[in-house]
Structures are given as structure tokens and as C-alpha cells.
Amino acid sequence: MTTSRRPRADARRNYERLLAEADAAFRGGGVTASLEGIARRAGVAIGTLYGHFPNRRTLxxxxxxxxxxxxxxxxxxxxxxxxxxxxxxxxxxxxxxxxxxxxxxxxxxxxxxxxxxxxxxxxxxxxxxxxxxxxxxxxxxxxxxxxxxxxxxxxxxxxxxxxxxxxxxxxxxxxxxxxxxxxxxxxxxxxx
Amino acid sequence: MTTSRRPRADARRNYERLLAEADAAFRGGGVTASLEGIARRAGVAIGTLYGHFPNRRTLxxxxxxxxxxxxxxxxxxxxxxxxxxxxxxxxxxxxxxxxxxxxxxxxxxxxxxxxxxxxxxxxxxxxxxxxxxxxxxxxxxxxxxxxxxxxxxxxxxxxxxxxxxxxxxxxxxxxxxxxxxxxxxxxxxxxx
DNA sequence: CGATTAAGCTGAGGCTGCCTCGACAAATCT
DNA sequence: AGATTTGTCGAGGCAGCCTCAGCTTAATCG
The missing domain is CATH 1.10.357.10 (Tetracycline Repressor, domain 2)
Known part of the structure; x- marks a missing residue:
């Protein structure tokens, strides 16, 4: 049986930050706001954003x-x-x-x-x-x-x-x- | 007084071609269709398109x-x-x-x-x-x-x-x- | 028919944004 | 600590927007 590990703490933190920044960005600029901007303001690399949310719809x-x-x-x-x-x-x-x-x-x-x-x-x-x-x-x-x-x-x-x-x-x-x-x-x- | 020249023939031709291609592109892909694509299909450089139509709205x-x-x-x-x-x-x-x-x-x-x-x-x-x-x-x-x-x-x-x-x-x-x-x-x- | 000249054309280049992926870092587990 | 897995990083490829300095070329004049 796959006794899965505990999720990483930094991952969860980044996830939350991304959500918060995305909410702000989408409120201000609509659902087409720049994902790179969101990642940047969340203090995270663009690849990390895509790691959590494979596409805009998911986010x-x-x-x-x-x-x-x-x-x-x-x-x-x-x-x-x-x-x-x-x-x-x-x-x-x-x-x-x-x-x-x-x-x-x-x-x-x-x-x-x-x-x-x-x-x-x-x-x-x-x-x-x-x-x-x-x-x-x-x-x-x-x-x-x-x-x-x-x-x-x-x-x-x-x-x-x-x-x-x-x-x-x-x-x-x-x-x-x-x-x-x-x-x-x-x-x-x-x-x- | 300014005895203005006749407009160049190639300019008018390009203008018409751009309009035709733009119409096709907008019908197919909506008003956000690529302007570079339109210029390309009209057989014209991107700068020429912008020469005739300074922005998308004009077009x-x-x-x-x-x-x-x-x-x-x-x-x-x-x-x-x-x-x-x-x-x-x-x-x-x-x-x-x-x-x-x-x-x-x-x-x-x-x-x-x-x-x-x-x-x-x-x-x-x-x-x-x-x-x-x-x-x-x-x-x-x-x-x-x-x-x-x-x-x-x-x-x-x-x-x-x-x-x-x-x-x-x-x-x-x-x-x-x-x-x-x-x-x-x-x-x-x-x-x- | 040149020569002149202004109108028009070109496309590289700077910018932003999307998305991928191989190399790397670090948190968890033992 | 060492092993392992999970997550992060960011360069790089792609496409689109738009500008501008330099070059063509059509229209005009003698």
C-alpha cells in the first residue's frame, strides 16, 4: 500500500500565497490577468504556479x-x-x-x-x-x-x-x- | 497652396488587401485575431498594417x-x-x-x-x-x-x-x- | 526620359505573456 | 545523517503587440 508522505510545508504555503495574489489580480484585472505577474507578486517562480495550477481554469x-x-x-x-x-x-x-x-x-x-x-x-x-x-x-x-x-x-x-x-x-x-x-x-x- | 499629390497606387491596393484579410480573420477568429497574421496573409509587412490602421479599433x-x-x-x-x-x-x-x-x-x-x-x-x-x-x-x-x-x-x-x-x-x-x-x-x- | 521627392514599405528588435522541462533544492522519512 | 521523493527554479522557445530608422518606389517635374 502506498503510505503517502505528508505534503511539504513550503508547498502549502506557496499554494496559499498564489491563491491570495490571484484573487487580488483577478479582481483588479479580470480573469485574464498575467499569471507571471501573480507568481512574481507571490514571491514564487512561474514554474511553481504551473506546478500547482496546470492552467488558468484550475486556478x-x-x-x-x-x-x-x-x-x-x-x-x-x-x-x-x-x-x-x-x-x-x-x-x-x-x-x-x-x-x-x-x-x-x-x-x-x-x-x-x-x-x-x-x-x-x-x-x-x-x-x-x-x-x-x-x-x-x-x-x-x-x-x-x-x-x-x-x-x-x-x-x-x-x-x-x-x-x-x-x-x-x-x-x-x-x-x-x-x-x-x-x-x-x-x-x-x-x-x- | 499645397497641391497635394495623388495617393500611391500600391498603398490603396495594400489597404484593400488588408481589409479583406482582416474581415476573413475577424469572422473566423473574432476581433482579437492576430494582426501579424492578417498582415502576413495580405502579403504585407506588419509595419504597413500599422501605417494604414494605427490600432485595432481603426481597422x-x-x-x-x-x-x-x-x-x-x-x-x-x-x-x-x-x-x-x-x-x-x-x-x-x-x-x-x-x-x-x-x-x-x-x-x-x-x-x-x-x-x-x-x-x-x-x-x-x-x-x-x-x-x-x-x-x-x-x-x-x-x-x-x-x-x-x-x-x-x-x-x-x-x-x-x-x-x-x-x-x-x-x-x-x-x-x-x-x-x-x-x-x-x-x-x-x-x-x- | 531622368532626376527629385515625398509617400509608403520593410522587418529587426524590444516588450509582454504563455507554457515546458531539465537541473536543482529541500522537506520528510528511516 | 542519508536516502528519497516532492516541490521549486528560471532559462528558453513561442507568439503577439507595436515602433522606428532606413530603404523603395510611385508620382511629379523639367
């Missing part, structure tokens, strides 16, 4: 893991509570999430059919939450009959993209309008 | 000029005709337009406050068309009272972005939903 994925987990908890809560504006809350939360690093939404959208990364899994799970929220809302008569989970995915992706390139307000407005468009055709007493 | 702008003109003609026609689905037609046309080169929508959105380029002017004019269409539709009672031209701009930008990163269908769906959301709150006899 982004590692950074997103915790954040994603929180999002899923919110999703589960919303599904359980069945609040009328659950869908609204969800869409805005995901949009906000996807806007933390510039270019993140595009990166995710581009690589959806990619190799099995944790990013991929997370995307699927997010889609699933959207699907469930739509199903509930539709049963409650709050949505038009042809509304789908894909509509929610589309909307959040679009809003996240706008969040980066136009203003947060524009993204918010688009969400409001599209959700209004998802309402049943012959009006009901939805808010606003 | 894209030159390619878009004709296309934009056509779009504006459509816009004028739509405004004149006052057809009920003018807004719908317009949004879809602009979206289609912005999707010819991958990344175009982002490029335009990023550089709206940039130096005075013809791109900038075109964007303003497009916004203006949207504004007018909204005004007409609202007077006709086809739109909710708080609808603005900015909403149209937002929508087209978002749809164009989706067109690239997800599917054309997704973009189309978003347009449909958002336009539905722009309808008056207490239903009328809109199509679909």
Missing part, C-alpha cells in the same frame, strides 16, 4: 470553490422556502457572483463543454437550481408556461456580461425586464 | 462602416413606417450585426467613452434610433411607460454577447422575453 476554479458553495446553500434555502421572489433573488445573486472577476461569465460560457473540471460541475449545479426554482414558480402560476431553467441561465449569463461591460444598473434593469417577460401572459398581481 | 471601424450604413437605413425605414414590430425587428437586426465578429459587442461596450472614432459616432447613432423607436412605440401604447432607449441598447448588447458565447437561440429567446417584459403591465393584444 479560477480553486478560487471559486468556496464562493460557489455559499451560492448553493442560498439556492437550497430558496428552493425550500418557496418565497415568491425566490427566482428574482437567485438570478441577482448569481449575477453578482459571476461579476466578481471580469470576464468570468465569458470564461464559463466558453468552456461549458470542456473537460470535467470542478467549474463544470458547479455550472451544472447552478443550472439545476435555476431549473427547480422555475418549476416551483410555474406551478404557483407565477411564470408563463413555456418558461425554462435555460431561460434563467441565459439571463444570468447576459446580466453578468453586462455587469462588466456596461453598468451594474444596466444589468439590473435587464433582469427586471426579463423577469417581467417571464410572467404569465395575462397579468396577475406581481409586484411592480 | 474594425473601417470594416464596419459600410455595414453600419445599411443598418441605419433600416432604422430610418422602421421609424418612418411605424410598423408595430419595428422595435423587435430593430433589436434583432442590431444583434445580428454585432455578432458578425466574435467579441465585437464587448469591444464596442468597452470603448464607448473612448476617443472620437467613427465607431463611437455609429454607436451614438444606433442609440438614437433605439430611442426613437421606443418613443413611437410608447405613444402607441405598446410599451410600458418607463421604457427607455437605454433598455434597447442594453438588450442588444446582451443579446449580441450571448450570440457569441452561447447559442443564437439563447440570444433570440432573451430578446423575446425582454421585449415581452417591456410591454405594458396590464396586458394588451400584443402578438404571441
Amino acid at each position: 479560477v476554479g480553486a478560487l471559486l470553490r468556496d464562493r460557489n458553495e455559499q451560492l448553493f446553500q442560498l439556492g437550497d434555502r430558496l428552493i425550500a422556502q418557496q418565497s415568491p421572489d425566490a427566482l428574482d433573488t437567485w438570478v441577482r445573486a448569481v449575477t453578482e457572483h459571476a461579476a466578481t472577476y471580469g470576464g468570468l461569465a465569458v470564461m464559463l460560457a466558453d468552456g461549458l463543454d470542456d473537460e470535467a473540471s470542478e467549474l463544470h460541475a458547479s455550472c451544472l449545479r447552478m443550472a439545476d437550481v435555476g431549473e427547480q426554482l422555475v418549476a416551483h414558480a410555474r406551478k404557483a402560476g407565477a411564470l408563463r408556461l413555456d418558461a425554462t431553467g435555460a431561460d434563467v441561465t441565459t439571463l444570468t449569463t447576459a446580466a453578468a456580461s453586462l455587469h462588466e461591460h456596461l453598468s451594474p444598473d444596466a444589468a439590473d434593469r435587464l433582469i427586471t425586464l426579463t423577469l417581467a417577460g417571464l410572467a404569465p401572459r395575462h397579468s396577475s398581481e406581481r409586484h411592480m | 474594425v471601424g473601417a470594416l464596419l462602416r459600410d455595414r453600419n450604413e445599411q443598418l441605419f437605413q433600416l432604422g430610418d425605414r422602421l421609424i418612418a413606417q411605424q410598423s408595430p414590430d419595428a422595435l423587435d425587428t430593430w433589436v434583432r437586426a442590431v444583434t445580428e450585426h454585432a455578432a458578425t465578429y466574435g467579441g465585437l459587442a464587448v469591444m464596442l461596450a468597452d470603448g464607448l467613452d473612448d476617443e472620437a472614432s467613427e465607431l463611437h459616432a455609429s454607436c451614438l447613432r444606433m442609440a438614437d434610433v433605439g430611442e426613437q423607436l421606443v418613443a413611437h412605440a410608447r405613444k402607441a401604447g405598446a410599451l410600458r411607460l418607463d421604457a427607455t432607449g437605454a433598455d434597447v441598447t442594453t438588450l442588444t448588447t446582451a443579446a449580441a454577447s450571448l450570440h457569441e458565447h452561447l447559442s443564437p437561440d439563447a440570444a433570440d429567446r432573451l430578446i423575446t422575453l425582454t421585449l415581452a417584459g417591456l410591454a405594458p403591465r396590464h396586458s394588451s393584444e400584443r402578438h404571441m
Whole structure:
């Protein structure tokens, strides 16, 4: 049996430093920020960065893991509570999430059919939450009959993209309008 | 007074070749396609490309000029005709337009406050068309009272972005939903 | 048809960024 | 301590951006 060794202390330290610097860099310059710059600021050679994260996606994925987990908890809560504006809350939360690093939404959208990364899994799970929220809302008569989970995915992706390139307000407005468009055709007493 | 010379024939030829190659490259690889590759395929040194087009934006702008003109003609026609689905037609046309080169929508959105380029002017004019269409539709009672031209701009930008990163269908769906959301709150006899 | 001259062309070179890989260092284990 | 494995280092190859000093060559003039 492979009685594996304890991981090296310096390795763990470098890993943490890289994550911290990457987070700062991605927040400031978007997901395309220079990896060499990140390594340099982490006080580590470029090869070390690649040792820990074979590619950019892996690095982004590692950074997103915790954040994603929180999002899923919110999703589960919303599904359980069945609040009328659950869908609204969800869409805005995901949009906000996807806007933390510039270019993140595009990166995710581009690589959806990619190799099995944790990013991929997370995307699927997010889609699933959207699907469930739509199903509930539709049963409650709050949505038009042809509304789908894909509509929610589309909307959040679009809003996240706008969040980066136009203003947060524009993204918010688009969400409001599209959700209004998802309402049943012959009006009901939805808010606003 | 400066009796200026006739422009050199080779210069004009190179200009045309560069445009042709750039169009092909941008269609295939998006607006970030390699400029050196374009120059090479045009049978011209990289310096020549930069001689004609000091930066990427200029090159894209030159390619878009004709296309934009056509779009504006459509816009004028739509405004004149006052057809009920003018807004719908317009949004879809602009979206289609912005999707010819991958990344175009982002490029335009990023550089709206940039130096005075013809791109900038075109964007303003497009916004203006949207504004007018909204005004007409609202007077006709086809739109909710708080609808603005900015909403149209937002929508087209978002749809164009989706067109690239997800599917054309997704973009189309978003347009449909958002336009539905722009309808008056207490239903009328809109199509679909 | 030269000669003149300005417009235009060229491509090496400096820079940044991506990523790999063989040589090296050091932490762990015995 | 010595052996072993794990991790680090950074030069180097590649591609793309952009500039600029020197060179061509097309247009013009006599």
C-alpha cells in the first residue's frame, strides 16, 4: 500500500500565497490577468504556479470553490422556502457572483463543454437550481408556461456580461425586464 | 497652396488587401485575431498594417462602416413606417450585426467613452434610433411607460454577447422575453 | 526620359505573456 | 545523517503587440 508522505510545508504555503495574489489580480484585472505577474507578486517562480495550477481554469476554479458553495446553500434555502421572489433573488445573486472577476461569465460560457473540471460541475449545479426554482414558480402560476431553467441561465449569463461591460444598473434593469417577460401572459398581481 | 499629390497606387491596393484579410480573420477568429497574421496573409509587412490602421479599433471601424450604413437605413425605414414590430425587428437586426465578429459587442461596450472614432459616432447613432423607436412605440401604447432607449441598447448588447458565447437561440429567446417584459403591465393584444 | 521627392514599405528588435522541462533544492522519512 | 521523493527554479522557445530608422518606389517635374 502506498503510505503517502505528508505534503511539504513550503508547498502549502506557496499554494496559499498564489491563491491570495490571484484573487487580488483577478479582481483588479479580470480573469485574464498575467499569471507571471501573480507568481512574481507571490514571491514564487512561474514554474511553481504551473506546478500547482496546470492552467488558468484550475486556478479560477480553486478560487471559486468556496464562493460557489455559499451560492448553493442560498439556492437550497430558496428552493425550500418557496418565497415568491425566490427566482428574482437567485438570478441577482448569481449575477453578482459571476461579476466578481471580469470576464468570468465569458470564461464559463466558453468552456461549458470542456473537460470535467470542478467549474463544470458547479455550472451544472447552478443550472439545476435555476431549473427547480422555475418549476416551483410555474406551478404557483407565477411564470408563463413555456418558461425554462435555460431561460434563467441565459439571463444570468447576459446580466453578468453586462455587469462588466456596461453598468451594474444596466444589468439590473435587464433582469427586471426579463423577469417581467417571464410572467404569465395575462397579468396577475406581481409586484411592480 | 499645397497641391497635394495623388495617393500611391500600391498603398490603396495594400489597404484593400488588408481589409479583406482582416474581415476573413475577424469572422473566423473574432476581433482579437492576430494582426501579424492578417498582415502576413495580405502579403504585407506588419509595419504597413500599422501605417494604414494605427490600432485595432481603426481597422474594425473601417470594416464596419459600410455595414453600419445599411443598418441605419433600416432604422430610418422602421421609424418612418411605424410598423408595430419595428422595435423587435430593430433589436434583432442590431444583434445580428454585432455578432458578425466574435467579441465585437464587448469591444464596442468597452470603448464607448473612448476617443472620437467613427465607431463611437455609429454607436451614438444606433442609440438614437433605439430611442426613437421606443418613443413611437410608447405613444402607441405598446410599451410600458418607463421604457427607455437605454433598455434597447442594453438588450442588444446582451443579446449580441450571448450570440457569441452561447447559442443564437439563447440570444433570440432573451430578446423575446425582454421585449415581452417591456410591454405594458396590464396586458394588451400584443402578438404571441 | 531622368532626376527629385515625398509617400509608403520593410522587418529587426524590444516588450509582454504563455507554457515546458531539465537541473536543482529541500522537506520528510528511516 | 542519508536516502528519497516532492516541490521549486528560471532559462528558453513561442507568439503577439507595436515602433522606428532606413530603404523603395510611385508620382511629379523639367
